[in-house]
Amino acid sequence: xxxxxxxxxxxxxxxxxxxxxxxxxxxxxxxxxxxxxxxxxxxxxxxxxxxxxxxxxxxxxxxxxxxxxxxxxxxxxxxxxxxxxxxxxxxxxxxxxxxxxxxxxxxxxxxxxxxxxxxxxxxxxxxxxxxxxxxxxxxxxxxxxxxxxxxxxxxxxxxxxxxxxxxxxxxxxxxxxxxxxxxxxxxxxxxxxxxxxxxxxxxxxxxxxxxxxxxxxxxxxxxxxxxxxxxxxxxxxxxxxxxxxxxxxxxxxxxxxxxxxxxxxxxxxxxxxxxxxxxxxxxxxxxxxxxxxxxxxxxxxxxxxxxxxxxxxxxxxxxxxxxxxxxxxxxxxxxxxxxxxxxxxxxxxxxxxxxxxxxxxxxxxxxxxxxx
Numbered sequence: 001x002x003x004x005x006x007x008x009x010x011x012x013x014x015x016x017x018x019x020x021x022x023x024x025x026x027x028x029x030x031x032x033x034x035x036x037x038x039x040x041x042x043x044x045x046x047x048x049x050x051x052x053x054x055x056x057x058x059x060x061x062x063x064x065x066x067x068x069x070x071x072x073x074x075x076x077x078x079x080x081x082x083x084x085x086x087x088x089x090x091x092x093x094x095x096x097x098x099x100x101x102x103x104x105x106x107x108x109x110x111x112x113x114x115x116x117x118x119x120x121x122x123x124x125x126x127x128x129x130x131x132x133x134x135x136x137x138x139x140x141x142x143x144x145x146x147x148x149x150x151x152x153x154x155x156x157x158x159x160x161x162x163x164x165x166x167x168x169x170x171x172x173x174x175x176x177x178x179x180x181x182x183x184x185x186x187x188x189x190x191x192x193x194x195x196x197x198x199x200x201x202x203x204x205x206x207x208x209x210x211x212x213x214x215x216x217x218x219x220x221x222x223x224x225x226x227x228x229x230x231x232x233x234x235x236x237x238x239x240x241x242x243x244x245x246x247x248x249x250x251x252x253x254x255x256x257x258x259x260x261x262x263x264x265x266x267x268x269x270x271x272x273x274x275x276x277x278x279x280x281x282x283x284x285x286x287x288x289x290x291x292x293x294x295x296x297x298x299x300x301x302x303x304x305x306x307x308x309x310x311x312x313x314x315x316x317x318x319x320x321x322x323x324x325x326x327x328x329x330x331x332x333x334x335x336x337x338x339x340x341x342x343x344x345x346x347x348x349x350x351x352x353x354x355x356x357x358x359x360x361x362x363x364x365x366x367x368x369x370x371x372x
Contacts, residue, residue, distance in 0.1 A: 153183030155338030156217035163212035190359030230304025288315030
């Protein structure tokens with residue numbers, strides 16, 4: 001009879017010897033001071049000592065350049081409320097082990113197919129972020145809220161304080177009060193002649209309000225640094241001279257960057273707006289809609305902190321219009337500049353779902369947009 005092989009009660013799993021039942025690496029106790037560990041299968045690929053959501057945003061930056069497999073990412077965190085769950089789901093984490101987990105986090109994990117285990121569970125973490133997220137369901141809006149609370153936005157604040165404007169005895173708008181936090185979005189609508197484009201010119205410092213104040217990042221527009229504001233106007237100039245699409249976009253890059261980095265930023269901007277195939281064309285041979293997309297790519301290279309768009313969908317066919325909307329939406333989740341769009345396109349209001357200011361319906365008092 002063949003002798004049976006003796007089975008040792010000790011097993012080697014990943015970097016660990018365990019006795020009896022196998023304990024997966026991501027469920028092992030965290031080392032002193034470590035608050036987050038992330039594994040790709042059994043390999044530790046990321047760890048951090050930060051607090052609150054800082055480690056998860058650091059993980060997001062790490063994954064942007066990580067080239068390994070992401071199909072089986074697992075994480076061990078010291079604590080997770082709904083905010084941490086939102087970020088982990090967005091980053092593609094498939095399994096989590098949490099020392100202290102809230103009911104809101106567990107519900108979100110389960111609803112998004114994440115395998116979750118914990119050492120202790122409570123109803124809700126005692127923090128304001130958990131309360132703000134409790135009733136929210138839209139993943140993108142929750143992510144935006146988290147980035148804004150973490151101050152991971154490119155945008156600048158915009159304040160209109162009792163602003164009025166008129167000329168030749170005609171008042172276009174009066175007592176306009178708007179408070180727009182960094183990274184927020186606003187749609188401005190109104191009938192022709194109500195001052196929509198005029199308001200954009202005031203924000204750029206080209207016109208002064210008849211009364212009241214306009215502040216960009218706490219300063220009058222005339223004192224704002226160059227490159228802060230990116231403007232896409234309704235009508236492009238009809239001037240004619242030979243300049244390629246790529247050259248137009250490249251004019252907005254930071255000359256202090258290396259040539260390689262400038263090239264990468266130009267290529268990225270062209271790709272994001274979907275005009276790579278146009279880069280060799282003469283800019284002045286393009287249609288109005290194509291010029292709008294070139295202007296947006298230029299603003300991307302400029303890294304504008306305040307983006308002003310005047311009737312951006314006016315010349316676009318259905319396909320180009322949808323592509324532009326998706327690009328604008330992506331900006332509000334990634335770079336997060338402050339964006340103000342002037343339009344008479346009622347459908348755009350529904351497509352974007354942004355707070356809307358309608359000129360001609362002003363009321364006294366402060367219109368607070370995007371309360372945190």
